Amino acid sequence: MLKIFEKEEEVAEAIANVMAASLKEDYPLFCLASGSTPQKSYQRFALQAKHTDNVRKLRIVSLDEWVGIEKESEGSCYQMLQRDLFSPAGIEPDQILFYDGMSDDLQQECEKIDAYIKEHPITFSLMGVGMNGHIGLNEPGTPLLDHSSVVDLSNETKTTAQKYFEEPATLTKGITLGLNQVIASKKVIVAITGRHKADIVKEIFNRPEAGLPAQELLHHDHIDFYLDTEAAKHITQKVEG
Ligand SMILES: O=C1O[C@H](COP(=O)(O)O)[C@@H](O)[C@H](O)[C@H]1O
Numbered sequence: 001m002l003k004i005f006e007k008e009e010e011v012a013e014a015i016a017n018v019m020a021a022s023l024k025e026d027y028p029l030f031c032l033a034s035g036s037t038p039q040k041s042y043q044r045f046a047l048q049a050k051h052t053d054n055v056r057k058l059r060i061v062s063l064d065e066w067v068g069i070e071k072e073s074e075g076s077c078y079q080m081l082q083r084d085l086f087s088p089a090g091i092e093p094d095q096i097l098f099y100d101g102m103s104d105d106l107q108q109e110c111e112k113i114d115a116y117i118k119e120h121p122i123t124f125s126l127m128g129v130g131m132n133g134h135i136g137l138n139e140p141g142t143p144l145l146d147h148s149s150v151v152d153l154s155n156e157t158k159t160t161a162q163k164y165f166e167e168p169a170t171l172t173k174g175i176t177l178g179l180n181q182v183i184a185s186k187k188v189i190v191a192i193t194g195r196h197k198a199d200i201v202k203e204i205f206n207r208p209e210a211g212l213p214a215q216e217l218l219h220h221d222h223i224d225f226y227l228d229t230e231a232a233k234h235i236t237q238k239v240e241g
Helices: 008-022 039-049 053-057 077-089 106-119 155-164 179-183 195-206 213-217
Strands: 002-005 029-032 059-061 064-066 124-127 149-152 173-176 188-192 223-228
Touching: 002 008, 008 039, 008 124, 008 188, 008 223, 039 077, 059 106, 064 077, 106 149, 106 173, 179 213, 188 195, 188 213, 195 213
Parallel strands: 002 223, 029 059, 029 124, 124 188, 188 223
Antiparallel strands: 064 173, 149 173
């Protein structure tokens, strides 16, 4: 389902409410995008959930990470989530399983996450969408994988991602869940906000033949797209909202 909200803040509020509801499941396991889009959702969720018994039950599994970037350094996917969610919500390190982008054995990092989610199904995923339509770090042209992989980053991603770092970062590869692993989550929200995403949103919704990773998440009953009017301004299809 596509839902369009007037303002980015309303998208954030709606997502925070879904996260809070998902937290009440017996074994909540969340897989969450880092980046700019979900920041306000995480702030609101943290306000509702921080240090509750339910938050203590929550487990988090990695969606993606930059290869060659220290976990604790600014701009890593882990560090963005630490700043925006883990710390404000009181989520402790023993609740989190993340790819280590500095590992000497990246294949083992893939297997570590894959083995975990095989045993523990993801109950809620929140995805952002890259400026080129990527999901996680599944760049355009990536097949529907049902395992993690180490991927070459597109030039667009390398450039866009510089906004996360104070100093220019050398980004060449990433490590990411496969699209089928995201789709296999019990519930998924794909969030897209802001005028700067309007052109890629137009591709996703108005040009089905574009073959973008984000389009693989369309047309599943358990996957909702939440957009604000700025991002949705070129959509021509009928929507709920
Ligand atoms: O590179 C990435 O970008 C997307 C979108 O980022 P945003 O800053 O525009 O929200 C993000 O969802 C993805 O996880 C990340 O790898």
